[in-house]
Amino acid sequence: MPIDPHSEALFQSLLVNDDLTGYEDAEKFQKWIPEIEAYRQRLADSIPQQLAIELPKPIDTLIEEGFDSIEYLYDAKLLSCHEFEITDSSGPVVYNKIASGEWTSVEVFKAFAKRAVLAHQFTNCAVELFLDEGLKRAKELDEYYNANGKTIGPLHGIPISLKEHVALKGRIGHIGCVSLLDNIMEKDSVTAKILYDLGAVFYIRTNEPQALLHLDSGNNITGFTKCPYNLLLSSGGSSSGEGALVAFGGSVMGVGSDIGGSIRSPAAFSGCHGFRPTSRRISGRGVVGGESGQESVVGVLGPLARTIEDINLFMKAYINSGEPWQLDPWSLPMKWRDVETPKVSNLKIAVVRDDGVVRVSPPIRRGLNEVVAKLQKAGAKIIEFTPPKAQLAYDTAMTLYNADGNKELRELFSASGEPLPRLTKWYLNAGKGTKEHTAYENRELNATRDRLREEYSDFMVEHKIDFILGPAYNNVAPKTEQVYNESYTILYNLLDFPSLVFQTGLRQDPKLDVWTEEDKKHKYRSGMEELEDRSYNPETFKNAPIALQLSGRRYFDEEVVAGGKAIVDLLKIHST
């Protein structure tokens, strides 16, 4: 999918901050190629041939055609009726059926494993498959259940997928970086350990962009992951494989991580829900590339799933039964509160239609209009809201990420000399690029962040705003290598607001979702806005899921999930 020459020239002209020498080294990279090939071969070999299907057309053709693999999954009946029943059940349903003895963990696992293999064939979502281990684990869980007459924990038998970043002992931890292909993890990450101890079944690790840097999926090891509803488009990132796999139904829920939108973007683009909790509720201890001491805008782990009930199950089981604070002093001993689904008519919601950084594309505008209209009809109080100082927030976050002058990334990339995907170059240019900040300057940026947190929080408290509703990105899933703007997600990382991306049930429609004449008169506020605008083209975006984002005050995660449920229920989105 070539990028139009004007956009490419514009893109290049915007790369002004970072000196990109000293990263790539073609000669050094040569030595890594055999290792990359071996990795790919292992991945290919790990797909059980009895589960794989013959694709309707070669994958490149399907991609070019913007194939809807989920429609095909159902139309071509790629699973049995019982397998569909299992894999279209939410986590609470699966758990209850196992707990009551109606289903076995093995039966559940086999259905999800089959669907996961299909997901991978279409979307390239996996970086590692270990179905034998998953099956062994499921058998052990069934044995436990049969011997004890009860489940091992609240996630007993639930197939859960893991972003590769969420380390597992004895496995490679590479976060899409060639130089980490030798990095064998000595320990399970705390989150993997907790989920396992609660009964989860692991069997698949999923794809990420190079060094987790993009809201896209490109890396030099396993390539791009695709949106299952339109294979031409990106699955989002950096929890790229989770988005595609979960939306396709290859796991009950998946674990992603988010420092600038990396749970929410893949959920939005791929067609599932994704929740970025407030910091310190889900442990990040022991993840690959974690513990760098960057705490100005922190990464957090969280779930992607097809139902809000799954998100709630993940959060509640993990926190209340997993007690991450016993294993990680960064985690808060703050129980997950049971919050009732609010009545929509009791909600007061501030709606963001344009953040002042990049305007939204027609399908997002339509989605927002339709959802807001339904909320108003149901009695919600809607406040029009332009997020104050959104450009400052964006610049502050970007500058904070790169405040080390990209030193850590330069070391990571130059160790292998691997090629930099164009979005890695984009990211390295964000904020002040290679400018190495002083600790004092970092403190000043932190202080700016703190004032923004206070301003937003005060606004919500003083005006009794329950939630902020807005886009998750200015567009639906874009084409790969063309995801530039993170302003709609990053704002909430900077504020540390819990944020739920939810599906509206709507999809892009090439007939409806076109720029109007009025739109075409828009004067671009930045080169980035122009880049984003130019990458939207109604014809090729057909079927792209239309998602929105609901955010609440810091540590009011329970309210955001419950509010999300109220809205999703109102929109009548069902998982099956």
Place this chain on the structure above:
Amino acid sequence: MPIDPHSEALFQSLLVNDDLTGYEDAEKFQKWIPEIEAYRQRLADSIPQQLAIELPKPIDTLIEEGFDSIEYLYDAKLLSCHEFEITDSSGPVVYNKIASGEWTSVEVFKAFAKRAVLAHQFTNCAVELFLDEGLKRAKELDEYYNANGKTIGPLHGIPISLKEHVALKGRIGHIGCVSLLDNIMEKDSVTAKILYDLGAVFYIRTNEPQALLHLDSGNNITGFTKCPYNLLLSSGGSSSGEGALVAFGGSVMGVGSDIGGSIRSPAAFSGCHGFRPTSRRISGRGVVGGESGQESVVGVLGPLARTIEDINLFMKAYINSGEPWQLDPWSLPMKWRDVETPKVSNLKIAVVRDDGVVRVSPPIRRGLNEVVAKLQKAGAKIIEFTPPKAQLAYDTAMTLYNADGNKELRELFSASGEPLPRLTKWYLNAGKGTKEHTAYENRELNATRDRLREEYSDFMVEHKIDFILGPAYNNVAPKTEQVYNESYTILYNLLDFPSLVFQTGLRQDPKLDVWTEEDKKHKYRSGMEELEDRSYNPETFKNAPIALQLSGRRYFDEEVVAGGKAIVDLLKIHST
């Protein structure tokens, strides 16, 4: 109190990091002298003559003699029987008597105001007295009570003292810095607002060392504050005035702040209890000199009081009724849990007798021995514990404080050119002094801190340790200008462990608390240790309170306070 020439030479030799030029400017400072004099005059004028007493001897003589002002308070019956009854009651008792109508807020206020004036006369604890306002507030509270038949909140009528740092609207916020004498605060700090709204009566703001930098009390505006049990000694710092005032009984409780020991040191030295909560439980929003963006080792506010019941009342009322998270997004919406006082026989306690940085003086050793013996006798399980990597923790914390190369402090001091007390020079030399760190180096230090947090937390979880018990400082209250080492308190700031300094009820005894022959063979591990050792001299330290410190895991504040109560009850310390 001259410092011995050897110590002074040693002290000078240890000042190697910081270039101390560019701070002091005698000419510039001249212009500030009239303002300082006016400030002192206002302070002197604010003492109601009808409440002041004639001191038994000139204050300089009392200081030189190491006068015990608290013994004198009782022996000379400086208060009436009823005033003693009121001012020796804990907060819960005062509250209940007001709530039941037995006492009025005015009656309570007048007794505490009288005792506070005495405290100031002996210890120089106040920087601002506004008894008229306190009286007006108490009257209004009585009117509210009479009109409504109930109290306004859980701190109704409780006289609470504030470290000057805890800003009040319309008043100067100087934190002991001459250049801030014109700094009129535009808003109440969140913590002051919360306490006020819960019913507190404010009437006194208390002294601090220059820029809150010392575990001592020296500044160029109002000078030193003294330990009420021995006026020769320091009241500690940086909540210097709070320590002296609260120990003397001039308020029911006081609010201090602590980034390296600044609540715990004055509590320990002056003779009261002091609690440094885990971060983000008590709001620091709007304090003087706050919001600097330094978040590697953060300052926290917390209470000083004469009983553990008061500490619990402060925490519970503030958090559960005050809900600081409504006013400050930094504050956690984490309720204060009611935790029962544990049985001592159920406790497992790790005891620190020497942290490997600076050994303890004889009275601290005796205090620790006696308390541990009583705990063992009561059935507690005691583990000997040498805190791992204490020197690394100390160096990391000190380097993090100064990671901006003292830039902020240099600006603060050079603005007035005021003289630097010797302990300011000491502090400016801590860590790497003027070395301006990069953001990357700051991250590396944060990562070291995080590994230490994990190591300590893992140790406690794996060995089921309830608390760490140890010194609050290597000595009892030292002489002014001779408090060098902060290792015993800073460790818990770096770890962000809630830490309670409690009184053992023991006092230094010149006969008992001498170095043994064995002690004298000790080989100093650092110049700082030698400095500390040389500053202890049994004869002049008579009556100095012997305090210890109890620390628990991050966010288990409730357990630490309850554990402290169990120990204090065992030791039979009473407030009256």
